[in-house]
Amino acid sequence: MTTTTDPHPTRRLILQGAASVALLGLGNLPFAPALAAANDKYPDEAFKLKNEADAIKALYGRTAEPSDKVKLDAPEIAENGGVVPISVTTTLDKVTSISFFVAENPNALAASYRIPDGTIPGVANRLKMAKTSNVTAIVEADGKLYSATKEVKVTVGGCGG
C-alpha cells in the first residue's frame, strides 16, 4: 500500500505548517481567541480534571448551552460499562470540535474530536463508564458551545478489575 503524493505536497504542507504554528502561537495565550478550535496539542490538562465543568473550561475556555440541534444517541441501560456505544450528530454548521464527557467517571472528559471543515459534524464511538452517569456531548460551532445530555444507567462497572 503506497501513499500517493499529489503534485504540490511541499507547498501545501508549508502553508498548513505556517497556519498551525500561528494558531499554536496564539493557542497558549491565556485568552485564546474565540475562533481557535481546541488547540492542536493534546489537551492533557483537560483530560486530567475530575469535574466536568472544569474540564469544559480547560478545553474550550467557556461554558456550553443546551441545544436541540445536538442529537446525542446513547443507550438507556448500558449492557456493559466497558463498552457503551455513544454517538452524536448535529445540524449546526461551521462545527470545529466535538467532545464527550461522562460526569461520574474519574475524569469527566472522555474524548475530544477536531472536525476540520469538509468533515460531517458527527461521531460514533464506544466509551467506558464507571457507573450510572450523565453523558454530555458538546459541539463547538462557529465559536459557540452547544450541548446535549442523557443519563445512561450502568450496573456493571466498566473499568475492569
Next chain:
Amino acid sequence: MKARTALLLGSLSAALVAFALTSPRVVAADKVDSVADAKAFQNFFFQKFPDVKHEDFVNGPYSMNADMKRQWQEKEEFPPYEFALDAGKEMFSTPFKNGKTYADCFPNGGIGIRQNYPYFDDKEGKVVTLELALNRCREANGEAPYSYVKDEMASLTAYMAFTSRGKLMDIKIPDDPRALAAFENGKRYFYTRRGQLNFSCASCHVQSPGERIRAEILAPALGILNAMPIYRSEWSGMGTTSRRFITCNSQTRAVPLEPQADEYRDVEYFLSYVANGLPISGPGARP
C-alpha cells in the same frame, strides 16, 4: 401434571433422606426419545416468546430486549471479535511443524462444518466437540494442545464458526445406546441444581430468560451455543464454550470440572441437538 410429579419427587427424596439408604435404582431408565425432547424443548420457547422469530433465539439476550439489541447491532457494525477472526484465519492457514494444517484434520478442510459439531464418535463411544477435535488435530501433528479457555482456541473456533454462519445446526444422534445415554446425561446435567446457590442451567435459561441478573439479560437456552465462541465485554476478550461452562459453574459457587469433562461434552451435545434447525451465528458479541 408437572406439579404432581414435583410433589411425588419431593416426598420421594425426603423418604430417601429419612432412611439414609444408598438410593436404590428406583426408576428404570425410561426409553430416551431425543426427537420428542427436542420438539418439546423448542415448542416451550416458541410458546413462551411467541413474537421472537425462531432464528432470532440464537442471538441470546438480544432476542429478549430491544434496547440491548440496538447496542448489539451497533457493535456488530465493527465487532470486537474481528481480531480473533483474523487470527483464527491466519492460524488455520499456517502449517504445523510437520507441514500439515488444520484443514487436513477436518472434512471439507474445516470450512463450513461447525454446524455438525459436537458429534458422537462411535469408535470412542463418546461425544467429540469442536474444541476437542482441534486439540486432537494439534496433538496428532506433534503440536502442543491449546488451553480450552484461552484466546488461541477461541480464535480457531471463531474462524470455523464464521465459515458456517447461517448454516442450520445439524447434530446427529446415531442409533447407538451410548449416544442416547450421552444425550440423556447432557440433559441431566442441564437440569441438575449445583453450587451453594443451588441453581441449574435451567433455573436461569429456562425459567427466567429475558429477565435481568444484575446488569445482564438472561439468554434463552434454545440456541444458546449457536453463537459460540463469544467476545464478552465483561471479559473484554474471547470466550470458548468451555470457558462459558466453567464461569457459569463458579458463579453458582460450584467447583468447575476440568474443561472438556464428559459432563460438559454431553451438555454441549444436548444443547446443540435441541437447537437443530436454528442458524449458526458465531462468533458472537455479548455483554
Next chain:
Amino acid sequence: MKLSLALAMLLALSFAPAARAANEADYKAAYTAAEAASKEAAGMRNQWTVTVSALAAAKKAGDSGDFDRAIAAAKEAEALAKASIFQATSEKEAWKAMEIR
C-alpha cells in the same frame, strides 16, 4: 429440602466441644472430618467453592495456632460439604421435575 439442610448443619455443630479452650487435637479431629466430607463431595463431582475456601481457612488458622477459629472453619467446611453431598443425592431424581416435557 431447606429444613433437612438446617438439621444437617445443626447436627454437625452440636458436637462442638464444651467451654474449655480448643486444642490441637480437637482441631485435627474437626479438620479430618471436614476433609473426608469434602473428598466425598468432590468424588460425587459436586464440590462447592465455599467448601474449598472454608477448608483452606481452617488449615490456615490451624497452622497459625488459632484453634478456635480453625475448628469453627472446619465445622463450617464439613457442614457445607455435607450439604453439597445431600444436594447431589437428592438431585439424582429431583432434576426430572424441572425437565421440559
Next chain:
Amino acid sequence: MASSIRVRATSNGDITEVQTLIQHPMDTGLVKDAKGELIPAHYIQELKFECNGKDVFVANWGTAVSKDPYVKFSFKGAKKGDDLKISWTDNKGGSDTTTAKIA
C-alpha cells in the same frame, strides 16, 4: 503481524464514511491485575486521519475510551481510490500507522 488498525472507508457520492477498530488495551491505570498490582495507564492519546494531504479527522482520547477502540465519522471531498492515512500515538510513545484505499 497485521496492523493494529482495521479500517473500512466506503464512499457514496461525495461523502466517505470511515469506520475504524484499533487493537489496543486502553488501560486506565486504575485496574489491578491478578497479583493486585496496578496495571499502568496505557491508552491511545491521538488518532489522526489524513486524506489527500489534509487532516480530515483528529481524535484526542482519554482513559475512558473502550478497549479495542472504535470510531466512525464521515467527510466530504474524497473519492473512490483515494488514500486515507490513519495513525495513532499512545501515552507510552507507542504508535502505528496504516493506509487504506477508499472503496
